[in-house]
Amino acid sequence: MTRDMSDVTRAKRGRPVHHWRRDVVELAALFTAVAVADGVANLVGHGPDGPVLLSVSAALLVATAGFHTWWARRHGHAPPTSDTDARPHSEEPQAGPSAVPTGDTAQSALWRMRTTVKDAPGSLAALCAALAGHRVDILSLQTHPLGEDTVDEFLLRAPGSLAAAGITRAVALAGGSRTWIERADAHDLVDAPTRVLGLATRTALDAAELPLALRQLLGRCTIRSLPATAGGGGRGPEGVPVEGVLEDTVMRLRAPEGGVITVERPYLPFTPTEFARARALVELDARLGPRVPDGQDVLTLPEGNAIAVRRADTGDLAAAKAMHERCSPRTLGMRYHGPVGDADRYLRHLLSPRFGRTLAVQTPSGRVVGLGHLLWDGDETEVALLIEDQWQRRGIGAELLGRLVAMAVEARCESVYAVTQASNTGMVAAMRGLGLPLDYQIEDGTLVITARLETAGGARAASERYDGRVTRD
Numbered sequence: 001m002t003r004d005m006s007d008v009t010r011a012k013r014g015r016p017v018h019h020w021r022r023d024v025v026e027l028a029a030l031f032t033a034v035a036v037a038d039g040v041a042n043l044v045g046h047g048p049d050g051p052v053l054l055s056v057s058a059a060l061l062v063a064t065a066g067f068h069t070w071w072a073r074r075h076g077h078a079p080p081t082s083d084t085d086a087r088p089h090s091e092e093p094q095a096g097p098s099a100v101p102t103g104d105t106a107q108s109a110l111w112r113m114r115t116t117v118k119d120a121p122g123s124l125a126a127l128c129a130a131l132a133g134h135r136v137d138i139l140s141l142q143t144h145p146l147g148e149d150t151v152d153e154f155l156l157r158a159p160g161s162l163a164a165a166g167i168t169r170a171v172a173l174a175g176g177s178r179t180w181i182e183r184a185d186a187h188d189l190v191d192a193p194t195r196v197l198g199l200a201t202r203t204a205l206d207a208a209e210l211p212l213a214l215r216q217l218l219g220r221c222t223i224r225s226l227p228a229t230a231g232g233g234g235r236g237p238e239g240v241p242v243e244g245v246l247e248d249t250v251m252r253l254r255a256p257e258g259g260v261i262t263v264e265r266p267y268l269p270f271t272p273t274e275f276a277r278a279r280a281l282v283e284l285d286a287r288l289g290p291r292v293p294d295g296q297d298v299l300t301l302p303e304g305n306a307i308a309v310r311r312a313d314t315g316d317l318a319a320a321k322a323m324h325e326r327c328s329p330r331t332l333g334m335r336y337h338g339p340v341g342d343a344d345r346y347l348r349h350l351l352s353p354r355f356g357r358t359l360a361v362q363t364p365s366g367r368v369v370g371l372g373h374l375l376w377d378g379d380e381t382e383v384a385l386l387i388e389d390q391w392q393r394r395g396i397g398a399e400l401l402g403r404l405v406a407m408a409v410e411a412r413c414e415s416v417y418a419v420t421q422a423s424n425t426g427m428v429a430a431m432r433g434l435g436l437p438l439d440y441q442i443e444d445g446t447l448v449i450t451a452r453l454e455t456a457g458g459a460r461a462a463s464e465r466y467d468g469r470v471t472r473d
Contacts, residue, residue: 006048013032027102030198032064033059055401058330058404061101081283105441107159107160107161108158108159108160109157109158109159109162109183110139110154110155110156110157110183110184110186110188110189110249111154111155111156111157111158111164111167111181111182111183111184112154112155112156112181112183112184112188112219113153113154113156113167113168113171113179113180113181113470114151114152114153114179114180114181114184114268114364115127115151115152115154115171115177115179115180115345116146116149116150116151116152116174116176116178116179116295117149117150117152117176117177117179118148118149118150119145119146119148119149119150121145123150123175124143124150124152124175126175127152127171127174127175127176129174130170130171130173130174131154131156131170131171133170134158134159134166134167135154135158135159135162135171136154136156136157136158136159136162136167137157137158138154138155138174139154139155139156139157139189140154140155140192141153141154141155141193142192142273144272144273144274146271146272151271152176155184155188155189156184161455164181164182164268167181168181169365180267180268182220187412195216195217196217196277199213199216199217199281200213200280200281201285203281203284203285204284204288205291205293206291206292206293206353207256207285207288207290207291207292207313207353207354208292208353208354208356208357210261210281210282210285210354211223211225211261211354211376212376212411213280213281214261214263214278214282216412217274217278217281218263218265218270218274218278219265219268220265220267221263221264221265222263222264222265223261223262223263223376224261224262224264225259225260225261225262225354225355226255226259226260226262227258227259227260237279240252240254240260241254242254243279244273244275244279244282246270246272248269248270249264249265249266249267249268249270250262250263250264251263251270251275251278252264253278253279253282254282254284254286255282255354256282256286256289257352257354259354261282263278268408284352290313290353292311292312292313292353293311295310296308296309296310296362297309297310297376299396299399301394301395301396302394302395303394306364307361307362307363307369307396308361308362308363308364309356309359309360309362309399309400309403310359310360310362311357311359311360312351312358312359312360312371313351313352313353313358314348314351314352316351316358316360316368317347317348317351319360319366319368320360320368320371321344321347322348322367322368323367323368323369323370323371323386323388324344324347326387326388326389326428326447327386327389328389331386331387331388331389331392334385334420334421334423334424334427335384335385335386337419337421337446349375350371350375350384355375355376356373356374356375356376356382357373357374357404357407358371358372358373358374359371359372359373359400359403361387361391361396361400369387369388369391369396370383370385370386370387370388370391370396370397370400371385371386372384372386372397372400372401372403372404372406373385373404374407374408374416380415380417381408381411381413381415381416381417382416382417382418382419383401383404383405383408383416383417383418384418384419385397385400385401385418385427387400387426392426393426397426397427397430397431398429398430398433401430401431401433401434402434404416405434405436405453407455409453413453414452414453415450415451415452415453416450416451416453417448417449417450417451418431418448418451419447419448420446420447421444421445421446421447422442422447424447425448428447430448431449431451434451436451436452436453437451438450438451438452439452
């Protein structure tokens with residue numbers, strides 16, 4: 001878009017350049033001819049040698065006309081380079097991609113920006129011209145009508161030396177208000193329809209993808225799933241109608257299982273377009289019903305035993321409770337950090353795909369001997385493990401943790417954290433074995449270990465661990 005506007009600007013300014021030297025020569029020739037003619041007329045009228053003077057005058061006129069013709073042919077189409085009216089070719093790079101980047105543009109940066117302008121002719125053109133003036137290229141544009149105003153959402157490529165403050169300042173001068181900007185990455189280069197279709201496909205294949213799809217659709221936001229409650233006034237949980245509710249920076253949607261999905265983005269109000277897209281994803285998930293991807297991976301333990309690792313859901317509730325009964329009170333206490341008798345009531349929540357993803361470790365006889373959970377905790381992500389006593393210290397926990405972290409990387413989570421006790425040496429060793437940057441924090445006697453995933457090295461380490469020692473069944 002910026003390239004087209006630059007071409008239009010150059011076309012408007014591409015009028016013929018007017019050169020004053022040629023005009024001076026033409027005027028001088030004209031005045032010379034008039035003066036000579038006047039002098040000849042006076043001489044002829046008052047002197048005896050009229051014919052001679054007429055002949056001389058004719059010769060001078062022919063010579064003047066010849067000189068003028070010669071001068072025009074030599075200088076008429078090639079004005080001197082010192083002419084101040086001439087516009088030499090600009091060496092400064094124009095806005096938009098070029099074949100060979102020069103200067104600052106060789107190190108460009110991607111930005112996502114949203115600003116509000118008046119819904120009036122020329123408002124978008126003013127924004128585009130302001131961005132082009134700073135050599136900012138518009139890669140994609142979406143508009144969200146809001147009555148008298150319009151929210152314009154841009155994906156921009158700007159010179160690396162241009163800071164976010166410089167972009168927002170230029171946008172403000174061009175009429176933009178309530179501007180929000182953040183760094184983008186290569187994932188944002190996909191156009192909006194393609195991205196929405198991809199998110200819908202992922203949601204259709206796996207019910208656990210719904211919170212992730214909403215987060216990727218709406219940007220950085222907090223998503224919480226709340227169970228259905230009584231006394232909702234007959235319109236749904238907590239009074240939320242079937243079509244949902246949009247309130248500036250908060251949207252509430254009817255969850256497929258009857259609860260409420262709350263999405264909050266305090267820094268940026270939601271638009272009706274975003275609300276409609278989110279509601280469509282939730283409706284798609286509700287129509288498809290509960291589902292978990294089929295398939296399992298077979299893992300060979302160091303002693304030679306083969307176990308299967310697969311996705312689990314609430315259909316595995318009975319098998320998970322049976323595993324609880326085989327676990328010691330110490331193992332359950334380290335996992336749930338509370339009364340051992342309350343452990344069973346956590347399972348339905350943990351196994352629900354609405355709150356995260358669960359991996360189950362199963363023996364050839366069908367017995368579940370281990371569970372690993374990746375839980376969506378607002379805008380954070382928690383990992384948790386439970387391994388049956390007699391199957392501990394065989395590498396199962398480390399394998400589960402590696403797979404869970406790889407899922408978190410795929411979901412573009414920035415970090416994962418585990419809540420455990422300092423005496424749980426197995427969990428501490430498994431977190432260290434990830435090869436990721438770790439932060440340790442003690443809260444009320446409980447150890448919280450956070451692994452940062454935003455670095456390229458962290459993502460590569462998690463992916464390598466997930467792909468190790470696994471064969472497809």
